[in-house]
Amino acid sequence: MPIIEARRVRKxxxxxxxxxxxxxxxxxxxxEEGGVHGFLGPNGSGKTTMLRCLLGLARPDDGEMHMLGxxxxxxxxxxxGDTGALLESPAFFPPFTGRLNLQxxxxxxxxxxxxxxxxxxxxxxxxxxxxxxxxxxxxxRQRLGIAAALLKQPSVLILDEPSNGLDPAGMREVRHLLRAxxxxxxxxxxxxxxxxxxxxxxxxxxxxxxxxVVTTGAVADVLRSRSxxxxxxxxxxxxxxxxxxxxxxxxxxxxxxxxxxxxxxxGAVIAEALAAHQLYxxxxxxxxxxxxxxxxxxxxxxxxxx
Amino acid sequence: MSLPTLDARPTHKAxxxxxxxxxxxxxxxxxxxxxxxxxxxxxxxxTIVFFVHSPETGWSDxxxxxxxxxxxxxxxxxxxxxxxxxxxxxxxxQAPAEQPPNRFNYGADDRYHAYQILPIVILGVCIxxxxxxxxxxxxxxxxxxxxxxxxxxxLFEPRRLRLLIVxxxxxxxxxxxxxxxxxxxxxxxxxxxxxxRGTWDPSYSEFEIVHDELGxxxxxxxxxxxxxxxxxxxxGYAIAMLVRNTGASLGVAFVYFVFVENVVRFALLxxxxxxxxxxxxxxxxxxxxxxxxxxxxxxxxxxxxxxxTMQLTNLRAFLTLLGYTAxxxxxxxxxxxxxxxx
Numbered sequence: 001m002p003i004i005e006a007r008r009v010r011k012x013x014x015x016x017x018x019x020x021x022x023x024x025x026x027x028x029x030x031x032e033e034g035g036v037h038g039f040l041g042p043n044g045s046g047k048t049t050m051l052r053c054l055l056g057l058a059r060p061d062d063g064e065m066h067m068l069g070x071x072x073x074x075x076x077x078x079x080x081g082d083t084g085a086l087l088e089s090p091a092f093f094p095p096f097t098g099r100l101n102l103q104x105x106x107x108x109x110x111x112x113x114x115x116x117x118x119x120x121x122x123x124x125x126x127x128x129x130x131x132x133x134x135x136x137x138x139x140x141r142q143r144l145g146i147a148a149a150l151l152k153q154p155s156v157l158i159l160d161e162p163s164n165g166l167d168p169a170g171m172r173e174v175r176h177l178l179r180a181x182x183x184x185x186x187x188x189x190x191x192x193x194x195x196x197x198x199x200x201x202x203x204x205x206x207x208x209x210x211x212x213v214v215t216t217g218a219v220a221d222v223l224r225s226r227s228x229x230x231x232x233x234x235x236x237x238x239x240x241x242x243x244x245x246x247x248x249x250x251x252x253x254x255x256x257x258x259x260x261x262x263x264x265x266x267g268a269v270i271a272e273a274l275a276a277h278q279l280y281x282x283x284x285x286x287x288x289x290x291x292x293x294x295x296x297x298x299x300x301x302x303x304x305x306x
Numbered sequence: 307m308s309l310p311t312l313d314a315r316p317t318h319k320a321x322x323x324x325x326x327x328x329x330x331x332x333x334x335x336x337x338x339x340x341x342x343x344x345x346x347x348x349x350x351x352x353t354i355v356f357f358v359h360s361p362e363t364g365w366s367d368x369x370x371x372x373x374x375x376x377x378x379x380x381x382x383x384x385x386x387x388x389x390x391x392x393x394x395x396x397x398x399x400q401a402p403a404e405q406p407p408n409r410f411n412y413g414a415d416d417r418y419h420a421y422q423i424l425p426i427v428i429l430g431v432c433i434x435x436x437x438x439x440x441x442x443x444x445x446x447x448x449x450x451x452x453x454x455x456x457x458x459x460x461l462f463e464p465r466r467l468r469l470l471i472v473x474x475x476x477x478x479x480x481x482x483x484x485x486x487x488x489x490x491x492x493x494x495x496x497x498x499x500x501x502x503r504g505t506w507d508p509s510y511s512e513f514e515i516v517h518d519e520l521g522x523x524x525x526x527x528x529x530x531x532x533x534x535x536x537x538x539x540x541x542g543y544a545i546a547m548l549v550r551n552t553g554a555s556l557g558v559a560f561v562y563f564v565f566v567e568n569v570v571r572f573a574l575l576x577x578x579x580x581x582x583x584x585x586x587x588x589x590x591x592x593x594x595x596x597x598x599x600x601x602x603x604x605x606x607x608x609x610x611x612x613x614x615t616m617q618l619t620n621l622r623a624f625l626t627l628l629g630y631t632a633x634x635x636x637x638x639x640x641x642x643x644x645x646x647x648x
Contacts, residue, residue, distance in 0.1 A: 052646070052647075055460075055461060055464070056460065056464045057457060057460060057646065057647045057648075058646040058647070059644070059646060073464065076464045077318055077463075077464055077465055080318070080461070080462070080463075080464050081315050081316040081317070081318065082315070083461075084461075085461050087457070087461075090458070091453060091454030091455050091456075091457045091458045092453070092455060092458065093330075093449070093450075093453050093455040094453055095334070095335060096333060100333060101455075103329075104326050104329055104330050104333075105326075105458070105459070105462055107322060107325060107326040107329060108322055108323045108325075108326035108327075108459070108462055108463060109316035109317060109318065109322065109462050109463075110316065110317045110319070110322045111316050148458065148461075152316045152462075
């Protein structure tokens with residue numbers, strides 16, 4: 001059963017003096033239980049709007065949304081206790097200390113005070129917990145936001161750019177934390193611009209653009225679907241090898257000092273063709289498409305068609 | 307890295323939320339400063355009043371005796387000027403010495419009006435507390451929007467109206483308690499002044515309503531004052547929820563009281579605007595029995611006529627203020643429950 005399921009969600013913002021802007025244009029989002037689900041898209045693609053709709057902060061114009069099997073926002077109060085969220089920059093009361101901000105939130109939901117200390121410790125903010133939030137760096141605020149999201153010990157965690165403002169060590173800690181949460185059965189929906197991060201820790205991914213889903217599925221499947229089936233070949237005599245491969249019917253080109261052969265599933269046929277002319281490849285490597293490349297291709301395609 | 311397992315799932319009950327709100331409010335440094343300003347101001351003003359109020363004692367008795375001697379002398383002169391067979395009492399009245407000194411003899415002495423400062427103390431304290439309550443209401447709403455902490459709270463309590471009502475209740479309790487404390491402090495200082503600088507003897511009173519039931523009058527004034535404080539806090543909070551900014555809320559109040567209400571008061575006086583003004587209704591709610599206001603001005607064809615006054619009673623003032631509060635609070639609640647939250 002999907003933990004988060006949104007179907008045909010539409011949201012249009014009316015703008016004074018301008019044409020209305022469709023932030024969500026029939027967006028579908030399905031997140032299965034457990035693991036980390038990446039939610040990607042360029043700026044203005046509708047990611048945050050979708051998350052805000054799920055959490056009841058914005059009202060969609062149309063569509064259906066379910067979280068933990070309950071329709072939201074109508075039954076959001078019954079699932080909010082199991083849902084932790086961090087949206088964009090965390091919104092704490094600046095004159096209060098980090099600890100007090102969390103204590104007030106915990107008190108409102110009857111969460112024991114020990115949990116406040118535990119989450120502060122988890123995000124390594126215990127030492128600065130008695131400082132006012134207005135003196136926090138962006139990274140510290142982000143840690144506090146993650147702490148607030150974890151306060152309820154949620155089974156669903158919705159995070160919008162959680163690594164924003166964190167230093168490299170902090171980003172790595174957050175990655176480990178999210179991966180550990182995902183492995184422990186928590187369903188993490190992670191919206192991020194850091195495609196490397198998403199590729200590293202996400203099991204599944206949904207890429208959106210212009211308020212619509214461009215592609216969704218397991219990260220490996222998405223990468224495979226964007227793979228061209230090309231193989232890079234390392235040889236000593238590049239020019240002769242190019243001519244041999246051309247004569248053998250391969251589509252080969254020189255790119256960045258190496259030969260790229262398109263449309264070949266098995267490298268052995270390339271090696272065989274070259275060896276027949278006493279040209280022996282020193283290496284053969286399938287050309288990998290990373291998530292960044294897939295993302296850019298997908299969103300560029302989408303942009304050009306819309 | 308792991309979290310301790312929660313024994314119970316987070317709850318979403320109103321009482322813990324209210325407790326959290328009360329903690330949030332009482333931890334606000336601005337609110338503490340405002341409370342200190344109010345209570346400190348009352349103590350400061352009361353101390354000054356104590357020292358300037360009838361500092362000389364014994365003066366009045368001497369003057370009353372002097373006035374009585376003068377009156378006696380003129381009565382005796384009057385009696386002496388009338389033949390003995392002509393009933394001098396009919397011409398000159400009763401001998402002044404036979405009349406005990408009464409409140410009219412002491413009318414010029416502030417000491418014998420000292421206890422009358424108590425209703426004025428409540429009036430002043432409640433108006434000051436209402437202003438503070440308005441600022442607290444506006445700041446509570448505005449600060450939450452500017453810091454977006456309201457958004458974070460909605461992730462813990464998504465029932466917006468419930469959250470709004472709990473916040474309003476928390477603010478009302480806080481401002482109400484602060485006002486009650488301020489009234490008690492003001493009354494305590496006032497009572498000390500009245501005791502040491504005057505008399506509690508109601509026979510000297512010129513205000514019958516105070517004369518008869520001073521304690522009850524003060525109690526009812528205080529309770530009406532608390533109502534005014536809660537109304538002021540609600541209006542401040544409602545405006546802040548509509549404009550989502552503290553400064554704008556205070557600006558709206560400033561422009562209203564300094565410009566709009568004065569313009570309306572004078573420009574529309576003849577059309578009966580005065581009974582509907584916030585300032586008049588606020589005072590009318592506090593003053594025992596209300597206050598007289600100009601209902602309209604009637605001018606005849608020969609330019610004769612004049613002001614027609616009416617009594618703006620406590621009840622009417624309360625209903626008018628309640629109406630204004632509803633006019634702001636209902637759209638604020640509706641807007642908060644419907645609008646997108648950033």
